[in-house]
Amino acid sequence: MDDDHWTPPTxxxxxxxxILTLRDARLHVLLVERGVEPxxxxxxxxxxxxxxxxxxxxxxxxxxxxxxxxxxxxxxxLEHLGVYGTPGRDPRGRVVSVAYLAIAPGLPxxxxxxxxxxxxxxxxxxxxxxxxxxxxxxxxIVEDGVERARATLERSSLATAxxxxxxxxxxxxxxxxxxxxxxxxxxxxxxxxxxxxxxxxAADTDRKVTTGRPARLFKAGPRTDLYPPMIRPSDPPExxxxxx
Amino acid sequence: MDDDHWTPPTxxxxxxxxILTLRDARLHVLLVERGVEPxxxxxxxxxxxxxxxxxxxxxxxxxxxxxxxxxxxxxxxLEHLGVYGTPGRDPRGRVVSVAYLAIAPGLPxxxxxxxxxxxxxxxxxxxxxxxxxxxxxxxxIVEDGVERARATLERSSLATAxxxxxxxxxxxxxxxxxxxxxxxxxxxxxxxxxxxxxxxxAADTDRKVTTGRPARLFKAGPRTDLYPPMIRPSDPPExxxxxx
DNA sequence: GTAATAGTGTCTATGAGACAATATCCG
DNA sequence: CGGATATTGTCTCATAGACACTATTAC
Numbered sequence: 001m002d003d004d005h006w007t008p009p010t011x012x013x014x015x016x017x018x019i020l021t022l023r024d025a026r027l028h029v030l031l032v033e034r035g036v037e038p039x040x041x042x043x044x045x046x047x048x049x050x051x052x053x054x055x056x057x058x059x060x061x062x063x064x065x066x067x068x069x070x071x072x073x074x075x076x077x078l079e080h081l082g083v084y085g086t087p088g089r090d091p092r093g094r095v096v097s098v099a100y101l102a103i104a105p106g107l108p109x110x111x112x113x114x115x116x117x118x119x120x121x122x123x124x125x126x127x128x129x130x131x132x133x134x135x136x137x138x139x140x141i142v143e144d145g146v147e148r149a150r151a152t153l154e155r156s157s158l159a160t161a162x163x164x165x166x167x168x169x170x171x172x173x174x175x176x177x178x179x180x181x182x183x184x185x186x187x188x189x190x191x192x193x194x195x196x197x198x199x200x201x202a203a204d205t206d207r208k209v210t211t212g213r214p215a216r217l218f219k220a221g222p223r224t225d226l227y228p229p230m231i232r233p234s235d236p237p238e239x240x241x242x243x244x
Numbered sequence: 245m246d247d248d249h250w251t252p253p254t255x256x257x258x259x260x261x262x263i264l265t266l267r268d269a270r271l272h273v274l275l276v277e278r279g280v281e282p283x284x285x286x287x288x289x290x291x292x293x294x295x296x297x298x299x300x301x302x303x304x305x306x307x308x309x310x311x312x313x314x315x316x317x318x319x320x321x322l323e324h325l326g327v328y329g330t331p332g333r334d335p336r337g338r339v340v341s342v343a344y345l346a347i348a349p350g351l352p353x354x355x356x357x358x359x360x361x362x363x364x365x366x367x368x369x370x371x372x373x374x375x376x377x378x379x380x381x382x383x384x385i386v387e388d389g390v391e392r393a394r395a396t397l398e399r400s401s402l403a404t405a406x407x408x409x410x411x412x413x414x415x416x417x418x419x420x421x422x423x424x425x426x427x428x429x430x431x432x433x434x435x436x437x438x439x440x441x442x443x444x445x446a447a448d449t450d451r452k453v454t455t456g457r458p459a460r461l462f463k464a465g466p467r468t469d470l471y472p473p474m475i476r477p478s479d480p481p482e483x484x485x486x487x488x
Numbered sequence: 489g490t491a492a493t494a495g496t497g498t499c500t501a502t503g504a505g506a507c508a509a510t511a512t513c514c515g
Numbered sequence: 516c517g518g519a520t521a522t523t524g525t526c527t528c529a530t531a532g533a534c535a536c537t538a539t540t541a542c
Contacts, residue, residue, distance in 0.1 A: 008293030010254035013329075013340060049252030053338045057329045083327055083342050085257075085301045094297045096257060098327050098340075170521080188505055190522065195503095212520025213512040231504080414494080432532060434495065439530095456493025457539040475531075 016047035018145030039135035160220035168215035198223030260291035262389030283379035404464035412459035442467030
């Protein structure tokens with residue numbers, strides 16, 4: 001190791017994106033159909049190699065976001081998710097992938113990008129259950145991304161990133177319900193988000209047309225860290241019986 | 245991008261380790277004095293390049309742990325911390341570093357490793373305040389590592405990893421106090437950790453010699469996720485005044 | 489006994505969750 | 516008016532935190 005002539009190995013660096021959104025009150029992830037080998041024809045996360053040696057990782061993530069999903073980076077929360085670098089995960093050689101998590105409000109159907117034969121929103125539960133197999137280790141990455149989103153919702157105001165610029169409290173509640181996969185009491189939820197100062201603030205815009213009493217509109221507040229946090233129920237899978 | 249002849253750039257991949265421990269009831273991080281350029285003579289986190297192209301990232305982290313800190317990997321919690329790949333952070337070229345967080349119980353003074361002129365435990369507050377400048381962007385990595393440790397203590401049984409195989413509840417309390425930088429009520433802490441099933445379990449070994457009533461000894465339980473979580477006080481830096 | 493630390497009991501304030509009741513729209 | 520959803524009120528239970536108190540050692 002103190003050999004001065006030893007040179008470290010190089011690796012290929014890629015970024016992969018877990019782009020989550022809500023459609024029909026369900027959590028969806030953006031997938032692209034691979035147009036090139038390996039895994040040609042299979043569904044995969046949008047992503048790709050570093051464009052050039054001096055490109056910043058987050059810049060590459062934003063670039064892929066634009067190229068493969070036609071999404072403007074400004075409106076999106078982008079968060080480092082993890083590193084996936086198990087040898088052998090990519091048949092082309094040693095590829096280490098840096099995964100990012102992006103949260104988007106409801107979006108129209110995506111169009112295929114340059115390297116992709118197609119692109120579509122896919123329900124996360126169908127990906128996680130294995131009903132739809134993904135290329136590489138992308139199922140695992142989606143799994144980590146969804147879990148991260150669930151955890152982040154508890155302590156940050158991320159949920160508003162799923163919503164339109166203005167939203168009702170009920171719409172915000174749907175975000176939590178979809179991501180957490182549970183249902184919440186609307187009345188308790190209502191007071192809870194209101195009590196969390198800086199989370200949401202009133203937006204006295206036009207009310208939406210609905211059946212029933214029209215709801216007030218809100219927009220995201222300045223707070224990014226939530227206190228007190230939104231507690232996700234049924235966190236304890238096994239509260240008892242662990243010890244005799 | 246659909247240019248078949250384009251080949252992606254390669255990067256140098258490194259792992260860096262934030263190894264935290266408790267000494268004199270204070271949080272310390274392991275640093276090494278660099279014996280080679282760049283930043284020769286400066287203090288830095290232990291770490292290094294991938295040993296060979298097929299080496300797994302976590303394997304590289306464990307290897308560096310052994311080489312530079314002489315720590316057995318078995319006893320350590322090792323957790324992915326983040327990726328630091330800003331262009332220009334390393335004068336040798338495009339180096340992307342994957343950082344890992346390791347938690348160790350109290351350890352003796354380290355000895356210098358192969359690439360290091362020296363090694364020592366350094367108080368994290370002195371690193372974070374900038375009293376001691378580190379090489380590269382390592383101060384930022386330490387900052388992220390400490391914050392991660394603080395957050396992880398809340399929801400996992402990680403705190404026991406700072407302790408010896410058996411420990412008293414007061415010793416466990418010292419861990420929380422040192423990492424969080426606060427003081428806790430011993431009586432409430434006592435009942436709280438006891439109530440968290442599977443966190444700690446009784447170990448009827450010899451009691452330690454102390455002044456005062458000898459404490460019961462415990463060891464780490466099977467639980468890794470804590471429920472209910474240990475709440476870290478003073479989480480809200482600004483509970484009021486955010487909005488008019 | 490005193491000093492010192494370990495461990496228990498109990499009170500209070502706060503928040504989560506259940507759920508009744510009221511408000512405001514559409515038709 | 517009835518139907519539907521929004522918003523408020525109130526009750527109950529669990530828990531965090533404060534802190535008086537008891538227990539067990541060394542001297």
